[in-house]
Amino acid sequence: MKFKIFETYEEASAYSAELLAEVIRTKRDAVLGLATGSSPEGMYKEIIRRYEAGEIDFSQVKSINLDEYVGLTGDHDQSYRYFMDTHLFNHVNINKANTHVPQGVGQDLAALAKAYDELIENLGGIDVQVLGIGANGHIGFNEPEHELHLKTHVAELKPETIEANARFFESRDDVPTKAVTMGIGAILSAKKIILIASGESKAEAVKALEDDFISTHVPATLLKLHADVTVVLDKEAASLLTK
Structure with missing residues (x-):
C-alpha cells in the first residue's frame, strides 16, 4: 500500500486523475471501477480537463460503479x-x-x-477501482x-x-437507509485500486490503513491484502499518519 500526500485536495485530485488516465492510455478498452461522493469529484473534474485537452479517449472504455x-x-x-452522468459521463x-x-x-x-457480479466477470474484471472511505472505514x-x-x-x-450523507438531501429523513453495493471480494479482485481521502474527518480511518491489523470493523483495512493500492490524501486526511 502506497501513501501519496499532498498539501491540497486539488493537488491530490490531479494526481488521482493522472493515475486513472494512465490506465486508459495504456488500455483503450479499460474497465474502470468508479465511485461517487465528494472524494472523487475533483478527480473527475481533472479527468474531464484531460479529455478536453485531447489527452485521453473514452470511446472504448467501460465502467462499473460501486x-x-x-x-x-x-x-x-x-x-x-445521476451523479456519474452529471460529474463525468455527460462530459466525455x-x-x-x-x-x-x-x-x-x-x-x-x-x-x-x-x-451485477456476473456482468463484472463477463467484462473481464476491473482494471482499476476508485474508492473513497467513510469516517467509520467503510468502502463502497x-x-x-x-x-x-x-x-x-x-x-x-x-x-x-446516513448522517454523513444527509447534507446531500433536504432532510435526514430523506436519506435512503439501504444501498446495493459491490462486496469486498469484488473490490479486491480489481487489478489496481486508488483510494482518495480528504479532510480531517477521514484521518482516523486513514490511520487504520497504516496500522498493522485488518478488521471487518474497519472494512478498508482489508485493502492491505491487495498488491497494488495507492492511497491519495490531502494533508488533513494524512494528519494522523506516523510513518
Whole structure:
C-alpha cells in the first residue's frame, strides 16, 4: 500500500486523475471501477480537463460503479447514476451503454445484485477501482460488521453513514437507509485500486490503513491484502499518519 500526500485536495485530485488516465492510455478498452461522493469529484473534474485537452479517449472504455441507493431511480438527483452522468459521463465521449451502475429499484434486488457480479466477470474484471472511505472505514457501502459480504448485496446503512450523507438531501429523513453495493471480494479482485481521502474527518480511518491489523470493523483495512493500492490524501486526511 502506497501513501501519496499532498498539501491540497486539488493537488491530490490531479494526481488521482493522472493515475486513472494512465490506465486508459495504456488500455483503450479499460474497465474502470468508479465511485461517487465528494472524494472523487475533483478527480473527475481533472479527468474531464484531460479529455478536453485531447489527452485521453473514452470511446472504448467501460465502467462499473460501486453502489446505488435502494429506492432511487437513475433520474433522481441524488442517485449515483445521476451523479456519474452529471460529474463525468455527460462530459466525455463514453458510450452510455458501457456505463454500469447497480440497480436500486426492482422486485428482486438480490437477483439484480447477482447479475451485477456476473456482468463484472463477463467484462473481464476491473482494471482499476476508485474508492473513497467513510469516517467509520467503510468502502463502497460495506459497513463495519462482524462479517462482510464478498459479493454485490443489499446493505443496511449505519446511522453515522446516513448522517454523513444527509447534507446531500433536504432532510435526514430523506436519506435512503439501504444501498446495493459491490462486496469486498469484488473490490479486491480489481487489478489496481486508488483510494482518495480528504479532510480531517477521514484521518482516523486513514490511520487504520497504516496500522498493522485488518478488521471487518474497519472494512478498508482489508485493502492491505491487495498488491497494488495507492492511497491519495490531502494533508488533513494524512494528519494522523506516523510513518
